Amino acid sequence: MAYTASHRFCRIAPRKARLVIDMIRGLDVASALSTLDFSPRRGAAFVKVVLKSAIANAEERDADIGSLFVKATSVDEGPTLKRFQPKDRGRSHAILKRTSHIHVTVAERKA
Numbered sequence: 762m763a764y765t766a767s768h769r770f771c772r773i774a775p776r777k778a779r780l781v782i783d784m785i786r787g788l789d790v791a792s793a794l795s796t797l798d799f800s801p802r803r804g805a806a807f808v809k810v811v812l813k814s815a816i817a818n819a820e821e822r823d824a825d826i827g828s829l830f831v832k833a834t835s836v837d838e839g840p841t842l843k844r845f846q847p848k849d850r851g852r853s854h855a856i857l858k859r860t861s862h863i864h865v866t867v868a869e870r871k872a
Contacts, residue, residue, distance in 0.1 A: 773803065
């Protein structure tokens with residue numbers, strides 16, 4: 762049985778969030794949480810919240826928490842917020858504030 766959680770419209774670029782997601786894919790949840798605790802990347806905080814939510818979803822359905830592992834992770838691109846920065850001589854340059862959809866799936870490892 763697999764349990765999923767997601768954080769939609771997360772204010773971090775997908776490219777940066779994927780670097781964090783790739784670190785925890787395939788790990789058991791205890792080592793994934795400790796990896797995220799000690800990661801200096803900003804995206805680790807977002808991914809940790811989603812992972813804890815997936816663990817809580819599994820616990821709610823009476824899964825064995827000790828045998829859970831990160832089965833699948835993905836980061837999809839969300840909508841981009843378009844902002845403008847004033848520049849010299851009355852011009853403006855676009856600033857693209859990207860968003861992400863972070864998905865984490867945990868499952869029980871068969872003994």
